[in-house]
Every structure is written in C-alpha cells, then in structure tokens.
Amino acid sequence: MGHGWRTLRRKILTPNVSATYLETRGFRRKDRESQELLEKVGALFLAGYAHAVEASSIADVEARLGTIEHRFRGFAYEGAGMGYGMLDGLPFGHRHHNDDFLAGPAADQIYIVYCGIGWAMARLPRFRWPKAESLDPLLRWLVLDGYGFHQAYFHTRRYVHEHYQAPRFPWPDDESRAYANRAIDQGIGRALWFVGCTDVAEVARLVRTYPAARHGDLWAGVGLASTYACGASRDELVRLTELAGEHRPQLAQGSAFAAEARVKAGLWIPETDSATKILCGQDAETAARISVEMRPEHVRNGALPSYELWRQRIAEELMSLGGVSK
Structure with a gap:
C-alpha cells in the first residue's frame, strides 16, 4: 500500500483534535493546568490512532510511539489500539492488525490496547465487532x-x-x-x-x-x-x-x-x-x-x-x- 494512500486513509479515518477540547465536549474546566493535561491526553491518543492508521508496519508504529513523552505514551498506545481496531473492522484487508500489535511492541500494553479496541467498537457496525x-x-x-x-x-x-x-x-x-x-x-x-x-x-x-x-x-x-x-x-x-x-x-x-x-x-x-x-x-x-x-x-x-x-x-x-x- 503506497504512502499516499496511507496518508489519505489517516485523514479520512482520524477524528479532528478539536473533538478532544473540553470546551468542545462541554466538560467542566477546573483550571488551566487540569484542562491542558486532559487535552494533551486526548491529543496524544489521537496521535497514536493516526500513527496506526497511516504507518506502513508495526515496527513503524513502534518507532513513532517511542517518541511520545513517557507520561502520555500509554494513551498513544490506546489510540493505536483504536486505530488498528478500526482497520480490523474495515470490509477489506486482513483483520489481525491488533493481534500483530499485541504479539509485538504492545504486549505489555494489552490493558490499554484492549480499551482502544472498545473505542473502535463504538464506531463500527455490530457485525464488524471483534469476536x-x-x-x-x-x-x-x-x-x-x-x-x-x-x-x-x-x-x-x-x-x-x-x-x-x-x-x-x-x-x-x-x-x-x-x-x-x-x-x-x-x-x-x-x-x-x-x-x-x-x-x-x-x-x-x-x-x-x-x-x-x-x-x-x-x-x-x-x-x-x-x-x-x-x-x-x-x-x-x-x-x-x-x-x-x-x-x-x-x-x-x-x-x-x-x-x-x-x-x-x-x-x-x-x-x-x-x-x-x-x-x-x-x-x-x-x-x-x-x-x-x-x-x-x-x-x-x-x-x-x-x-x-x-x-x-x-x-x-x-x-x-x-x-x-x-
């Protein structure tokens, strides 16, 4: 699959980061520090999602996730779990992206990746849910x-x-x-x-x-x-x-x-x-x-x-x- 197609796929499938803004969501804003923390969590979740959707290989995703700040890296892995969950739910291609991810760099991130799969379930038709x-x-x-x-x-x-x-x-x-x-x-x-x-x-x-x-x-x-x-x-x-x-x-x-x-x-x-x-x-x-x-x-x-x-x-x-x- 060419890089141009993968980039297009990322643009089509990845939610806009503005969807994670507390003001957009209508959530409480306790103070600036808390707001910035939670919005950064959301932004890096989407970064992980985009990496999974666009990357050419599991190794490529691992390299990209490895650049994310230690404190927030788990959220990026959760986003990648959602991204791969979405790819697994598409009507073309294979349905084992998350299996490969969990067999490799995400083995120790299984808890958070499974949560990401649940995000994908929420956006997929029921017949495309994982068994x-x-x-x-x-x-x-x-x-x-x-x-x-x-x-x-x-x-x-x-x-x-x-x-x-x-x-x-x-x-x-x-x-x-x-x-x-x-x-x-x-x-x-x-x-x-x-x-x-x-x-x-x-x-x-x-x-x-x-x-x-x-x-x-x-x-x-x-x-x-x-x-x-x-x-x-x-x-x-x-x-x-x-x-x-x-x-x-x-x-x-x-x-x-x-x-x-x-x-x-x-x-x-x-x-x-x-x-x-x-x-x-x-x-x-x-x-x-x-x-x-x-x-x-x-x-x-x-x-x-x-x-x-x-x-x-x-x-x-x-x-x-x-x-x-x-």
Missing part, C-alpha cells in the same frame, strides 16, 4: 470498559446526564453478557474523571446522580483514571477517598489496576505512586503486585465472570492490609 472468543478470556472486559469511556466522552448527555444503559448489551454472545453493562460502567467511571476535569467534588456529584446499584463500578473507573491520568493534588485525592464512602474498596481496586497497567508497561510516574499511596494505602509497585497476585489461574466467563472475582479479590486484599477501609 469475544478471539480475545484474552480474562481481559476481554476491558474492551467494554473502552466502549463505555467512548460513549460517555462523546455522547455525554445520554450516557452521563441521562444515565443510559442498554437493557441487554449484545456482546459477548454467551451467558457472560449479563456482566457487560457493569464493564461498560467501569469505562463510564473513567470518563467521569474527564467530564469533571479532575474536580473530585464534581466527579463525585456525577457518580451520585446514577442509580445506586451502578456506583461501585463507576467508582472503580474513577480510581483507575485518577491514578493513570492523574491531575489531582494530594489533598484532592484524600477528599476523593472520603467522597467515595462505602465504595472506597472499588476506588482502590481501580487504582491498583492503573498501577499495574503503568508498571507492566514500564511507564511508572511519581504521580501514580502518590495516587496509590492515598487510594490503595500502598505504593504503586505494591498495588501492581497485588493486582498480579490476585489474578485467577483458571478463567470462566459465566454470569459472574472471573474478571469480576479478580476485581473483588484485589479490593479485599487491599482492605485486609489496612490501607483501605469502608
């Missing part, structure tokens, strides 16, 4: 996490202010489908960190507007985003734990997931460590290790999938260590 059985049986729920983030980010009125939830989400195509909306809510919770522009009082207020049964999963998403994207001061994070109330274990679990995602990918930053010490009661390395140790050996995807049992075990372990309490 659940083609994905890691434990981590496939992160695809729906990514889907939920996309929907809350781009369809904020419906998913955030009107609390839309599909009566029966059509993926995956087995009995574990009953869990789908919970995974989507975890992604919506991540998006609330952006919608509220890292303002912990506003984020908590948004969570409280949802039906109570959804709060735990939303708080887990908030914990993940506040630890991976960061953007809040120590005092603000302390306040976040207070606002989470009875859902502080879920907040901590999401934070531990974020720690593992950064540590596994070699993208540890001091801000992540600061966040886990407050939200998990542990440093980032310890929180990441707990996430790994609690991972189930045998995976089942029934009405209550192993993924959810993993999340519960992480929360319980963090509570047992005394750093997290209800």
Whole structure:
C-alpha cells in the first residue's frame, strides 16, 4: 500500500483534535493546568490512532510511539489500539492488525490496547465487532470498559446526564453478557474523571446522580483514571477517598489496576505512586503486585465472570492490609 494512500486513509479515518477540547465536549474546566493535561491526553491518543492508521508496519508504529513523552505514551498506545481496531473492522484487508500489535511492541500494553479496541467498537457496525472468543478470556472486559469511556466522552448527555444503559448489551454472545453493562460502567467511571476535569467534588456529584446499584463500578473507573491520568493534588485525592464512602474498596481496586497497567508497561510516574499511596494505602509497585497476585489461574466467563472475582479479590486484599477501609 503506497504512502499516499496511507496518508489519505489517516485523514479520512482520524477524528479532528478539536473533538478532544473540553470546551468542545462541554466538560467542566477546573483550571488551566487540569484542562491542558486532559487535552494533551486526548491529543496524544489521537496521535497514536493516526500513527496506526497511516504507518506502513508495526515496527513503524513502534518507532513513532517511542517518541511520545513517557507520561502520555500509554494513551498513544490506546489510540493505536483504536486505530488498528478500526482497520480490523474495515470490509477489506486482513483483520489481525491488533493481534500483530499485541504479539509485538504492545504486549505489555494489552490493558490499554484492549480499551482502544472498545473505542473502535463504538464506531463500527455490530457485525464488524471483534469476536469475544478471539480475545484474552480474562481481559476481554476491558474492551467494554473502552466502549463505555467512548460513549460517555462523546455522547455525554445520554450516557452521563441521562444515565443510559442498554437493557441487554449484545456482546459477548454467551451467558457472560449479563456482566457487560457493569464493564461498560467501569469505562463510564473513567470518563467521569474527564467530564469533571479532575474536580473530585464534581466527579463525585456525577457518580451520585446514577442509580445506586451502578456506583461501585463507576467508582472503580474513577480510581483507575485518577491514578493513570492523574491531575489531582494530594489533598484532592484524600477528599476523593472520603467522597467515595462505602465504595472506597472499588476506588482502590481501580487504582491498583492503573498501577499495574503503568508498571507492566514500564511507564511508572511519581504521580501514580502518590495516587496509590492515598487510594490503595500502598505504593504503586505494591498495588501492581497485588493486582498480579490476585489474578485467577483458571478463567470462566459465566454470569459472574472471573474478571469480576479478580476485581473483588484485589479490593479485599487491599482492605485486609489496612490501607483501605469502608
């Protein structure tokens, strides 16, 4: 495929960066620093997306992503996951771009790449969605996490202010489908960190507007985003734990997931460590290790999938260590 065609493909498929501006989205703008942080995250996500859509090879994408600032590189990998997800969903060419990506440079970025695949799902017709059985049986729920983030980010009125939830989400195509909306809510919770522009009082207020049964999963998403994207001061994070109330274990679990995602990918930053010490009661390395140790050996995807049992075990372990309490 010629370079000219790849450039054209990038221009056709890549959203305009203005779509990530908080003013465009109608999101809260807490202060200039927080706004610039979140808009940079959005811009570098799209940069990763564009690299995947335009690049001539996986090695080319790896080289381009390697130039991105350490703190933001994971978001670019997530964007590349979306870009390859879009290519995999097109009616021509092969459908294994993300398989090749994950078998190569993105192996340690699987969590964030799966979220990117979920972004692509949100923009593809259902018959072009990836088959659940083609994905890691434990981590496939992160695809729906990514889907939920996309929907809350781009369809904020419906998913955030009107609390839309599909009566029966059509993926995956087995009995574990009953869990789908919970995974989507975890992604919506991540998006609330952006919608509220890292303002912990506003984020908590948004969570409280949802039906109570959804709060735990939303708080887990908030914990993940506040630890991976960061953007809040120590005092603000302390306040976040207070606002989470009875859902502080879920907040901590999401934070531990974020720690593992950064540590596994070699993208540890001091801000992540600061966040886990407050939200998990542990440093980032310890929180990441707990996430790994609690991972189930045998995976089942029934009405209550192993993924959810993993999340519960992480929360319980963090509570047992005394750093997290209800």
